[in-house]
Amino acid sequence: xxxxxxxxxxxxxxxxxxxxxxxxxxxxxxxxxxxxxxxxxxxxxxxxxxxxxxxxxxxxxxxxxxxxxxxxxxxxxxxxxxxxxxxxxxxxxxxxxxxxxxxxxxxxxxxxxxxxxxxxxxxxxxxxxxxxxxxxxxxxxxxxxxxxxxxxxxxxxxxxxxxxxxxxxxxxxxxxxxxxxxxxxxxxxxxxxxxxxxxxxxxxxxxxxxxxxxxxxxxxxxxxxxxxxxxxxxxxxxxxxxxxxxxxxxxxxxxxxxxxxxxxxxxxxxxxxxxxxxxxxxxxxxxxxxxxxxxxxxxxxxxxxxxx
Amino acid sequence: xxxxxxxxxxxxxxxxxxxxxxxxxxxxxxxxxxxxxxxxxxxxxxxxxxxxxxxxxxxxxxxxxxxxxxxxxxxxxxxxxxxxxxxxxxxxxxxxxxxxxxxxxxxxxxxxxxxxxxxxxxxxxxxxxxxxxxxxxxxxxxxxxxxxxxxxxxxxxxxxxxxxxxxxxxxxxxxxxxxxxxxxxxxxxxxxxxxxxxxxxxxxxxxxxxxxxxxxxxxxxxxxxxxxxxxxxxxxxxxxxxxxxxxxxxxxxxxxxxxxxxxxxxxxxxxxxxxxxxxxxxxxxxxxxxxxxxxxxxxxxxxxxxxxxxxxxxxxxxxxxxxxxxxxxxxxxxxxxxxxxxxxxxxxxxxxxxxxxxxxxxxxxxxxxxxxxxxxxxxxxxxxxxxxxxxxxxxxxxxxxxxxxxxxxxxxxxx
Numbered sequence: 001x002x003x004x005x006x007x008x009x010x011x012x013x014x015x016x017x018x019x020x021x022x023x024x025x026x027x028x029x030x031x032x033x034x035x036x037x038x039x040x041x042x043x044x045x046x047x048x049x050x051x052x053x054x055x056x057x058x059x060x061x062x063x064x065x066x067x068x069x070x071x072x073x074x075x076x077x078x079x080x081x082x083x084x085x086x087x088x089x090x091x092x093x094x095x096x097x098x099x100x101x102x103x104x105x106x107x108x109x110x111x112x113x114x115x116x117x118x119x120x121x122x123x124x125x126x127x128x129x130x131x132x133x134x135x136x137x138x139x140x141x142x143x144x145x146x147x148x149x150x151x152x153x154x155x156x157x158x159x160x161x162x163x164x165x166x167x168x169x170x171x172x173x174x175x176x177x178x179x180x181x182x183x184x185x186x187x188x189x190x191x192x193x194x195x196x197x198x199x200x201x202x203x204x205x206x207x208x209x210x211x212x213x214x215x216x217x218x219x220x221x222x223x224x225x226x227x228x229x230x231x232x233x234x235x236x237x238x239x240x241x242x243x244x245x246x247x248x249x250x251x252x253x254x255x256x257x258x259x260x261x262x263x264x265x266x267x268x269x270x271x272x273x274x275x276x277x278x279x280x281x282x283x284x285x286x287x288x289x290x291x292x293x294x295x296x297x298x299x300x301x302x303x304x305x306x307x308x
Numbered sequence: 309x310x311x312x313x314x315x316x317x318x319x320x321x322x323x324x325x326x327x328x329x330x331x332x333x334x335x336x337x338x339x340x341x342x343x344x345x346x347x348x349x350x351x352x353x354x355x356x357x358x359x360x361x362x363x364x365x366x367x368x369x370x371x372x373x374x375x376x377x378x379x380x381x382x383x384x385x386x387x388x389x390x391x392x393x394x395x396x397x398x399x400x401x402x403x404x405x406x407x408x409x410x411x412x413x414x415x416x417x418x419x420x421x422x423x424x425x426x427x428x429x430x431x432x433x434x435x436x437x438x439x440x441x442x443x444x445x446x447x448x449x450x451x452x453x454x455x456x457x458x459x460x461x462x463x464x465x466x467x468x469x470x471x472x473x474x475x476x477x478x479x480x481x482x483x484x485x486x487x488x489x490x491x492x493x494x495x496x497x498x499x500x501x502x503x504x505x506x507x508x509x510x511x512x513x514x515x516x517x518x519x520x521x522x523x524x525x526x527x528x529x530x531x532x533x534x535x536x537x538x539x540x541x542x543x544x545x546x547x548x549x550x551x552x553x554x555x556x557x558x559x560x561x562x563x564x565x566x567x568x569x570x571x572x573x574x575x576x577x578x579x580x581x582x583x584x585x586x587x588x589x590x591x592x593x594x595x596x597x598x599x600x601x602x603x604x605x606x607x608x609x610x611x612x613x614x615x616x617x618x619x620x621x622x623x624x625x626x627x628x629x630x631x632x633x634x635x636x637x638x639x640x641x642x643x644x645x646x647x648x649x650x651x652x653x654x655x656x657x658x659x660x661x662x663x664x665x666x667x668x669x670x671x672x673x674x675x676x677x678x679x680x681x682x683x684x685x686x687x688x689x690x691x692x693x694x695x696x697x698x699x700x701x702x703x704x705x706x707x708x709x710x711x712x713x714x715x716x717x718x719x720x721x722x723x
């Protein structure tokens with residue numbers, strides 16, 4: 001008999017730092033570009049905003065330290081409260097995009113000839129730029145050439161000047177903003193509906209569930225991940241609404257459609273804005289408001305991941 | 309052979325340089341940022357550059373045209389980093405932030421020469437802190453452009469007093485039209501109305517003191533100005549829904565005869581002609597007198613060119629500004645622009661409206677204001693014009709508006 005062959009494992013080559021820590025280091029290397037840019041363009045500016053908000057600075061000359069004065073003035077500024085209040089309106093009404101998107105998604109979730117075409121038509125407003133949506137709606141609302149007043153006329157309703165009236169202007173802009181946002185939520189729900197378990201639906205049907213009860217107790221719980229994402233993007237979208245306001249009204253008439261993001265731009269960077277410190281103070285407030293939501297979402301995600 | 313030709317040319321240049329300093333040998337690059345892309349201003353600046361290039365063939369001139377509105381925000385970036393040698397801007401207090409920050413070159417030396425006498429009328433508008441900071445190339449009158457055919461039909465003549473203006477307006481309203489079209493979406497059009505009402509109610513000195521933050525907005529005299537404005541608002545003199553329109557979107561009311569007049573700058577004439585109105589249908593008159601005996605002052609915004617402090621080729625830039633200011637160039641350029649030259653030796657174009665404006669401004673004994681947003685501090689201008697717009701829609705809010713403007717003024721004075 002031949003002597004048993006013992007295969008010695010090759011002696012491990014001298015392992016360098018890289019080889020021994022490859023598994024640990026690789027993810028960080030891949031993340032590095034993202035982390036670097038995130039730090040430079042997101043994290044650093046947050047602290048910079050805090051810093052600038054303590055100064056009086058016109059963006060050109062010398063900055064002068066004034067402590068909390070920008071914040072004191074902010075809390076005396078009626079335009080700040082108008083903007084804040086408009087942000088609340090945006091936040092609440094923008095959430096209508098979620099039931100709206102769900103409704104359209106349920107409606108489109110069927111096998112009909114050409115359904116793909118209908119789906120893409122409904123998704124279309126999300127594809128075009130917010131600026132274009134704003135322009136189109138501004139023309140639509142225009143009291144002299146717009147389509148809205150003739151349409152209202154058919155129903156006997158009087159002519160309206162939506163964007164020129166301080167009481168209606170914000171709602172007019174939100175309605176324009178909802179158009180693409182509903183499409184976005186619809187797409188989220190359509191993908192969510194693909195993942196709904198048909199067996200559960202079948203079982204529920206055998207138990208006699210249909211209509212609202214089916215939707216509420218069987219479908220919606222399975223759509224929770226989609227709902228979560230829809231809420232996140234809608235809340236963030238509402239808080240940073242800027243382009244629509246800028247394109248449709250420039251914050252007017254007389255500042256009644258301002259939101260915080262636009263007011264910040266207006267006082268620090270627009271044609272007549274030279275108050276960098278004041279703008280930074282508004283940015284800080286907006287950041288703190290967003291932080292509440294961001295913290296809530298992070299906490300929820302963390303809790304769910306721990307639960308898995 | 310080539311060598312001798314070159315030296316001959318140089319010798320020639322040397323001798324002419326002694327006689328005509330404007331043709332001194334200039335080399336290198338000259339970068340110009342001009343702040344208008346519209347057809348007429350574009351043709352005007354391109355013409356200036358072309359003629360200057362012919363005088364200085366060795367100079368490499370690079371002209372960049374920036375949109376008028378975009379330039380208002382971009383100027384901060386390009387003055388602080390990568391500055392051109394010449395840039396376009398406006399006279400009056402709108403130069404202030406850049407002068408204070410040391411971003412504009414002091415060009416008082418140019419004004420000390422013969423140019424200063426030829427441009428004397430605008431010297432105050434280009435002066436801040438006792439120095440001059442740029443050179444004007446054009447200005448234009450403001451006033452009331454009206455449909456003379458409608459006036460004829462109703463048997464009206466342009467008003468010279470406030471009572472006549474109101475009587476005319478009543479007649480126009482009775483005929484089913486509005487007296488004035490206006491689009492206040494971008495606010496400044498309302499600034500024009502405030503300027504004229506205030507200039508006519510209290511005169512130039514009061515208006516300039518108010519825009520210089522020397523008079524409280526809650527002063528009773530300011531209220532008198534707004535009371536006169538309110539007379540027109542309560543009559544329903546202005547078109548409805550003006551907050552929704554830009555100044556261009558308000559033009560069709562005048563063109564279609566739904567409104568009889570438009571308080572505007574002379575740049576209105578071109579779009580009106582393009583829209584098919586003939587000079588027989590459109591007339592121009594000076595904003596009428598309100599308080600008798602006050603010398604007539606006018607709004608005549610001046611557009612200017614400046615040298616950034618960080619410019620690379622200031623020598624060429626100064627030569628260019630001298631050429632821009634010359635009578636020859638101002639005659640040609642303003643013919644193209646359809647506006648008024650500032651140089652007193654320049655010739656005014658043979659155009660009904662330009663001639664009318666020239667005559668009006670030559671007799672403006674009260675003084676020449678720039679415009680609300682160029683005379684007032686930037687922050688005051690923005691808050692003020694927003695207040696004017698609010699007043700035009702909700703005149704009952706006047707107290708709140710004036711208190712707000714006063715608190716802005718207080719804060720600016722504190723800073």
